[in-house]
Amino acid sequence: MNIGVLGAGQLGRMLALAGYPLANRFTFLDTTGHPSAGIGDVMVDTDRRHLAAFLEKVDLVTYEFEHLPVSLVQEIEEVKPVYPSSEAIRVCQNRAEEKALFDRLSIPTPAYRLVESADELEAAARELGTPVVAKSVTEGYDGKGQAVLRDPAEAAEAWRAIAHPRLIVESFVDFVREVSIIAVRGRDGEVVFYPMAENQHVDGILRYSIAPLPDLADSLQQTADGYIRALLDELDYVGVLTLELFQCADGSLLANEMAPRVHNSGHWTQDGAVTSQFENHLRAIQGLPLGDTAARMPTCMVNVIGREGDSSAILALEDAHLHRYDKSERAGRKLAHVNLLAPTHEALLERVRACAALLPEAPAPSFSFE
Numbered sequence: 542m543n544i545g546v547l548g549a550g551q552l553g554r555m556l557a558l559a560g561y562p563l564a565n566r567f568t569f570l571d572t573t574g575h576p577s578a579g580i581g582d583v584m585v586d587t588d589r590r591h592l593a594a595f596l597e598k599v600d601l602v603t604y605e606f607e608h609l610p611v612s613l614v615q616e617i618e619e620v621k622p623v624y625p626s627s628e629a630i631r632v633c634q635n636r637a638e639e640k641a642l643f644d645r646l647s648i649p650t651p652a653y654r655l656v657e658s659a660d661e662l663e664a665a666a667r668e669l670g671t672p673v674v675a676k677s678v679t680e681g682y683d684g685k686g687q688a689v690l691r692d693p694a695e696a697a698e699a700w701r702a703i704a705h706p707r708l709i710v711e712s713f714v715d716f717v718r719e720v721s722i723i724a725v726r727g728r729d730g731e732v733v734f735y736p737m738a739e740n741q742h743v744d745g746i747l748r749y750s751i752a753p754l755p756d757l758a759d760s761l762q763q764t765a766d767g768y769i770r771a772l773l774d775e776l777d778y779v780g781v782l783t784l785e786l787f788q789c790a791d792g793s794l795l796a797n798e799m800a801p802r803v804h805n806s807g808h809w810t811q812d813g814a815v816t817s818q819f820e821n822h823l824r825a826i827q828g829l830p831l832g833d834t835a836a837r838m839p840t841c842m843v844n845v846i847g848r849e850g851d852s853s854a855i856l857a858l859e860d861a862h863l864h865r866y867d868k869s870e871r872a873g874r875k876l877a878h879v880n881l882l883a884p885t886h887e888a889l890l891e892r893v894r895a896c897a898a899l900l901p902e903a904p905a906p907s908f909s910f911e
């Protein structure tokens with residue numbers, strides 16, 4: 542089976558690494574001109590002239606990047622199976638569509654408004670009550686295209702800074718922690734769920750994900766499973782879907798956003814789960830049985846961002862697994878991650894601190910259950 546992947550970054554690279562044992566081959570279509578996958582057959586197509594050649598080579602198509610023209614994905618769907626479908630891309634690449642779907646399925650979200658001018662932004666901030674977060678409706682990632690307003694008077698400045706014709710404005714959630722749920726749906730509709738992870742973001746970028754959680758009530762996992770199952774079934778989804786949530790002090794969960802693909806908060810599964818999110822995505826899209834999602838041990842994923850650490854020192858830590866993306870160093874760029882495992886959460890936190898100390902730009906790890 543030759544799998545076509547739209548996008549050619551580290552997520553595609555890790556999909557391929559998980560697919561070789563299944564005798565999958567990979568062809569990447571990069572539309573940015575800057576592929577970094579460094580594996581498989583990479584076709585750079587900045588002027589949309591290689592699509593036919595790409596489709597000729599592949600048996601089915603998936604993607605590692607959702608900010609793609611929906612028309613392109615629909616065009617591909619005419620020729621080859623695409624999993625997840627263009628409908629999933631259409632919804633997940635647009636925060637307004639995403640929130641409307643959450644509303645329709647009764648999945649709670651922060652209060653929000655859609656605005657199309659600085660004046661409307663100011664009115665929304667007044668109505669919702671500050672602080673609020675304003676986000677561009679499309680194209681955002683890693684906290685880009687966002688601004689926090691502490692006062693409605695900051696609207697004009699935020700509008701200029703984001704420079705986008707349509708924004709979503711959300712109440713700023715005073716969460717206890719951020720969590721995510723990752724689930725996989727097969728072609729036959731079977732669904733499996735990973736244990737939820739706690740995610741620590743700094744300046745809008747994910748730094749640490751830890752799973753399973755020592756203090757997560759079964760009922761909360763079940764609530765999250767129910768939300769993501771509703772999304773998967775509604776979209777008739779095939780593959781891995783990620784839902785980011787805020788856990789509030791009263792124990793409730795509010796949906797933040799979703800991603801129609803393997804996700805950074807699921808990298809822990811490469812070493813910490815029986816079957817990784819990458820392998821399960823490949824199993825799902827090929828119509829193969831889904832693998833066990835259970836955690837083997839408490840696991841923490843540490844992102845390496847901006848500058849790399851000393852690989853030898855990292856690998857000398859016990860049960861540490863370094864995954865490098867073979868990218869050059871640049872401020873704010875995701876370069877690698879380290880998965881750390883330990884028999885207890887206490888031992889794990891010690892290992893995480895030791896690892897963070899080896900990374901030049903790592904913020905201090907801090908988890909809600911410490």
Ligand SMILES: Nc1ncnc2c1ncn2[C@@H]1O[C@H](COP(=O)(O)OP(=O)(O)OP(=O)(O)O)[C@@H](O)[C@H]1O
Nearest residue numbers: 651674681682683684685711712713714742745798
């Ligand atoms: N309504 C909110 N209340 C509080 N914090 C928020 C809110 N919205 C976003 N944040 C913070 O900003 C981070 C990034 O926001 P969001 O997930 O919407 O954007 P993103 O750029 O798509 O991120 P990514 O692609 O990295 O997941 C969140 O993980 C959270 O830490």
Ligand SMILES: [Mg+2]
Nearest residue numbers: 683785797798
């Ligand atoms: Mg996010």
